[in-house]
Amino acid sequence: MDIASSGSHPVISREEWLKQRRTLLALEKEETRLRDKVRAARQALPWVKVDKEYLFDTPTGRRPLADLFDGRSQLMIYHFMFGPDWDAGCPGCSFMSDHMDGALPHLNNHDVTYVAVSRAPLDKIEAYKKRMGWRFPWVSSYGSDFNFDFHVSFTPEELAGETIRYNFTDIPREMGHDELPGLSAFYKNAAGEVFHTYSSYARGGEELCATLMILDRAPLGRNETSTLSFVKRHDEYEEKPQGSSCCH
Known part of the structure; x- marks a missing residue:
């Protein structure tokens, strides 16, 4: 077994690589089956009527x-x-949002509307x-x-406590922020009633x-030191010469 000159990753024969790749394929198929199982459970989740205006x-x-x-x-x-008092949107949320405009016609054709919601003024x-x-709809709450009701914004009183409620559990306050991300799904029936189906x-x-x-x-995966540590707003990246590496 040789070691790649560009780093410490093993370099092996094609035959040995195929053997290990097939082992990984079995794991990937297991992941796919689990994802299907999770999707089915998500679709079966009961709904909650939204009575509050x-x-x-x-x-x-x-x-x-x-x-x-x-x-x-x-x-x-x-x-x-x-x-409300921020000068710009979150870089991580901006990164996610860069992916949405191309999905809009497909979502709309599938009877799904996508909207971003923030507490910043319109x-x-x-x-x-x-x-x-961006072109996707974005409104102000x-x-x-x-x-606050969907546990993505937190009052000063909540932030003064030892924990905040996020992701369906209590997390240490220092892990939180006055704003946090999330995704919520809703359904409206023919009578105009709205139901919260998923978050x-x-x-x-x-x-x-x-x-x-x-x-x-x-080859190098996400190459991050912490979750999304590599992400910037798309107009804040330094332009790199073609063919240059991001790793030194």
Whole structure:
């Protein structure tokens, strides 16, 4: 067995590589079957009727949650970290959002509306959205309980305690922030009733990021020192000469 001159990774014969690759393939198939099982359990999850009224500032005026469906029966809301006093949106949420515009026509054709929601005022949202060049709908929940009720925003009183409630459990306050990310799903029936069907937090939305899925298959993987440590807003990366390496 040789060691690659570019690092400490083993270099082996094609025959031995195929043997190990088939072993990995069996594990990947197991992962796929488990993902199918999780998906089925997710679809079978009971729903909760949303009786509380939530209002959002949109480019066409103040609208209730039911209006965000935009004529479709399913609504996916991305809880985008952008607080009222922030100057820009969260880099990690921005990274995720870079993947959404191309998905919009496919989601819409499948009776699904996608909307980002933040507590930042609408004018800040609109300015940042223009800077990033995004097209997906993005509204403000400023002045609403929506973010707090879905446990992605936290009051000063909550942040003063020892723990906060996030990702369906109590986590140490120091692991939290005044804003945190998440994804929530809703359904509206023919009578106009709205139901909360699913929410996911923390790393639960990673599969929405195609970049991560590609990096997971690249030779050096994510090459991160902590979760998403390599991520910047897409207009903040230093341009690198073609063919240069990001690793030294």
